[in-house]
Every structure is written in structure tokens, then in C-alpha cells.
Amino acid sequence: MRFRLFLAAFLLGSVASVSGADQPDDYASVPKEAEITWGQLRPLSFETKFDLPSGFLHLPDGTTVIACQRGLFHRVDLRDPAKPSAIYLDFREKMKGSVNFEDGIHGLALHPQFEKNGRLFLSYSQVDPRRTVLSEMRVDLKNDFVPLPETERVLLQVDQPLADHWGGQIVFGPDGFLYLGLGDGGLRDDPYRLAQNLWAWHGKILRLDIDRKQGAREYAIPADNPFVGLQLMREEIFASGLRNPWGMAFDAKTGHLWVADVGQDFWEEINRIEKGANYGWSDRDGPAALAAHPEPLLADARFIDPVFAYTRMRGDGLCIIGGYVYRGEAFPELENCYLFGDWGYGLVEAIELSPDEDRALRRITLYRQSPDSAGPFNPTFIGADSAGELVVLSQDGTIWMLERLTAMSKNG
Numbered sequence: 246m247r248f249r250l251f252l253a254a255f256l257l258g259s260v261a262s263v264s265g266a267d268q269p270d271d272y273a274s275v276p277k278e279a280e281i282t283w284g285q286l287r288p289l290s291f292e293t294k295f296d297l298p299s300g301f302l303h304l305p306d307g308t309t310v311i312a313c314q315r316g317l318f319h320r321v322d323l324r325d326p327a328k329p330s331a332i333y334l335d336f337r338e339k340m341k342g343s344v345n346f347e348d349g350i351h352g353l354a355l356h357p358q359f360e361k362n363g364r365l366f367l368s369y370s371q372v373d374p375r376r377t378v379l380s381e382m383r384v385d386l387k388n389d390f391v392p393l394p395e396t397e398r399v400l401l402q403v404d405q406p407l408a409d410h411w412g413g414q415i416v417f418g419p420d421g422f423l424y425l426g427l428g429d430g431g432l433r434d435d436p437y438r439l440a441q442n443l444w445a446w447h448g449k450i451l452r453l454d455i456d457r458k459q460g461a462r463e464y465a466i467p468a469d470n471p472f473v474g475l476q477l478m479r480e481e482i483f484a485s486g487l488r489n490p491w492g493m494a495f496d497a498k499t500g501h502l503w504v505a506d507v508g509q510d511f512w513e514e515i516n517r518i519e520k521g522a523n524y525g526w527s528d529r530d531g532p533a534a535l536a537a538h539p540e541p542l543l544a545d546a547r548f549i550d551p552v553f554a555y556t557r558m559r560g561d562g563l564c565i566i567g568g569y570v571y572r573g574e575a576f577p578e579l580e581n582c583y584l585f586g587d588w589g590y591g592l593v594e595a596i597e598l599s600p601d602e603d604r605a606l607r608r609i610t611l612y613r614q615s616p617d618s619a620g621p622f623n624p625t626f627i628g629a630d631s632a633g634e635l636v637v638l639s640q641d642g643t644i645w646m647l648e649r650l651t652a653m654s655k656n657g
């Protein structure tokens with residue numbers, strides 16, 4: 246999806262400048278466990294190869310909808326992969342001619358009262374003009390939650406005139422509001438400085454009240470959004486300074502919002518999102534100043550550095566994929582851990598969060614693709630099943646889960 250361009254940017258960046266490599270790195274001292282002995286990430290044996298899977302959600306009956314970048318949505322049972330999967334929704338016609346790199350289906354979410362109102366929310370790219378579309382659709386509550394495409398209603402469209410860095414994931418908060426993460430719109434160094442510009446939606450987390458309409462809007466602005474009533478600022482904005490947020494999840498226990506942000510040349514970030522906060526891009530990349538922008542765009546800007554970041558300079562990864570705080574029960578070893586992956590290195594990791602959630606206590610490698618292993622493993626989405634257990638989508642169309650490894654299974 247968005248990744249080939251990242252790869253190009255990474256290679257170009259490492260030639261053009263190495264200044265970021267000299268920046269202080271508090272994260273390097275976090276102890277690292279390079280391998281686990283108690284579990285193993287394994288692909289589920291579905292008949293279906295999913296075509297560039299990009300996200301999923303769980304329906305109230307326990308089935309799971311897997312969204313694929315080019316417009317197919319499959320309905321599967323993660324607990325019983327042998328069960329034939331069904332097409333849940335087919336958006337391929339709508340996506341026609343519009344899927345390159347990271348274009349396509351970006352997000353899907355159910356309304357918190359989905360079982361009563363049957364409202365399904367979607368986020369995806371469109372062309373002519375290039376734009377992000379946030380829409381909703383009703384499902385038939387009397388017929389197995391089957392979507393009704395004719396009921397689709399567009400809530401918000403955001404022009405995307407540049408290149409990539411769409412973001413586009415959506416998630417409901419415990420406050421009932423819809424959160425939409427948007428990337429900076431693309432190219433290097435955020436050339437129009439959109440991520441710091443509070444009049445642009447790009448490079449932001451938006452928060453929308455989709456249960457009300459307000460003026461010409463198909464949604465309303467929550468009264469306590471941080472920029473309500475301020476001039477030259479978009480009232481939809483909840484947080485700013487993101488580059489390409491990919492992986493947004495509320496912690497099921499604390500209600501805190503965690504967002505992974507894909508970096509440019511040096512740093513891959515994990516952020517805890519606070520209302521009204523500025524996460525730095527494109528004045529900062531990870532914990533370091535961005536060489537291209539020695540002067541902040543906003544004179545009074547205060548930046549929040551990531552809770553954890555890993556650098557590309559040590560070969561730790563290339564493109565972060567979030568991610569959620571583990572609250573399942575099958576693996577007490579992962580208590581208070583934020584789980585994430587790296588698309589470029591075929592990696593799934595965890596960081597154990599400090600009690601204040603302001604730093605990582607240790608870092609655990611859950612899976613690392615070995616150079617000689619068969620098939621490409623490139624995580625595109627890291628999320629929880631309905632019990633909070635780890636599910637990883639890989640770009641090659643496979644779905645992986647963590648299995649308990651016993652002494653017997655290790656020997657056998």
C-alpha cells in the first residue's frame with residue numbers, strides 16, 4: 246500500500262542527509278528481548294487469500310469483516326478458519342482505477358450502538374479529484390448485518406492533491422465520537438506544512454459527533470473539541486502534528502488513544518494522543534528536529550515527543566504499523582504492553598508501558614521474519630480479536646494470531 250514510496254523516501258533520505266542519526270536517542274536504552282519462548286505467531290489456515298488486507302472489525306455475532314485495499318470485504322470466523330468465508334461488501338467498482346500504493350480502503354468501524362442502529366462507517370480514497378471519503382452505510386439488522394450499499398451517505402471529504410500519506414483509519418472513542426486520522430498528504434518534508442497548519446485537516450486526528458448535524462456539516466463538532474470557536478482553526482481537529490498515522494486504537498482499560506505514526510527517514514513513532522496536543526511533524530521527526538525545518542512553523546508550538554520510537558539507523562525497522570494495548574487474558578506475559586509491527590522488516594513487537602505510560606520499560610520481539618522464510622510477511626494492520634488477542638494482517642493476504650507454545654509443542 247503506502248509503503249513502496251516510503252522505501253524510496255528512506256533510501257533517498259539516507260543518502261541526502263544523515264544528521265538525524267546524530268540525535269539523542271533515549272529509546273536505545275530500553276532492554277530488548279529478542280525472542281519469546283512462550284508463544285508463536287502463526288498464520289491461520291484460511292482457504293481465501295485476502296487481496297491486500299488493510300483492516301478489520303468484529304460483528305456482534307462474533308464473525309469478523311476483513312477489509313481489503315482494492316475494495317473487497319470478506320466475512321470470516323477467526324475461531325474457525327476452515328469455515329468458508331463470504332463476501333460481505335464489494336466496493337471494487339468504486340475503487341476502480343484508484344488504487345496505487347496506499348490508496349484504497351483505509352478504515353471501517355461500527356457505531357457504538359450498532360446493534361440498535363446498524364450504522365457502519367467507512368473511510369477510503371477516491372480519484373477525480375483525489376480525496377479521502379468518510380461515509381456511513383446502514384446494514385440490515387434483520388438479515389445477518391448485511392450492508393445496504395444504496396444507503397451510503399458521505400459525511401466528509403478531504404482533498405488529497407499531493408501523493409500519499411493518507412492515513413484514513415477510523416475508530417470510535419469511549420466518548421461515542423468518531424476519530425479519523427489523516428496523513429500530511431504526502432511527498433517529503435510536508436512541503437506545504439499542512440501537519441502544523443490548524444486550518445488544514447491533513448496531519449491531524451479529527452474528532453466528529455456523527456449522531457448530530459450542525460449547519461452545513463453532515464456531523465457536529467463535539468463542544469469540547471480543543472479549537473472550538475477559534476479563528477483560522479478547524480474545529481474538527483483533536484490533535485495535530487502527525488505524518489501518516491497508521492494504527493489507531495483506544496485502550497480497552499484506560500480509554501487512552503494510541504496512534505502509531507510512520508516516519509520519514511529516521512524514526513518510527515508510538516504516541517499517546519492527548520486533546521489539543523501537537524506531535525511535532527513536520528518540525529520534528531521522532532524525538533529529533535527535522536533538518537529541513539530549522540524554524541517551527543508556529544512560534545509558540547509545544548511538541549509532544551513519542552512514548553517510544555525506534556530508529557531506522559540501527560536496522561530496527563522501516564515503517565511502523567499500529568497497534569493496540571494488550572488487554573487479553575491468554576498471554577499474561579503481555580500485560581500493559583503496546584503491540585505493533587513493522588511492515589518493512591516483517592516484524593511484530595511489544596513494548597511494556599511504564600505505569601505513567603510515558604516510556605517503555607522493555608521491548609519484546611514477538612516475531613521476526615527470517616531472511617530464508619517462505620513468503621513475504623509484511624504487517625499492514627495490528628489489532629485485537631473480540632477477546633483482545635493479537636491479530637496481524639499481512640499484505641500477502643495471510644492472517645496471523647499468537648499461539649501458546651508449550652514444552653510439548655516446542656519439542657514436537
Ligand SMILES: [Ca+2]
Nearest residue numbers: 524525526531
Ligand atoms: Ca512526532
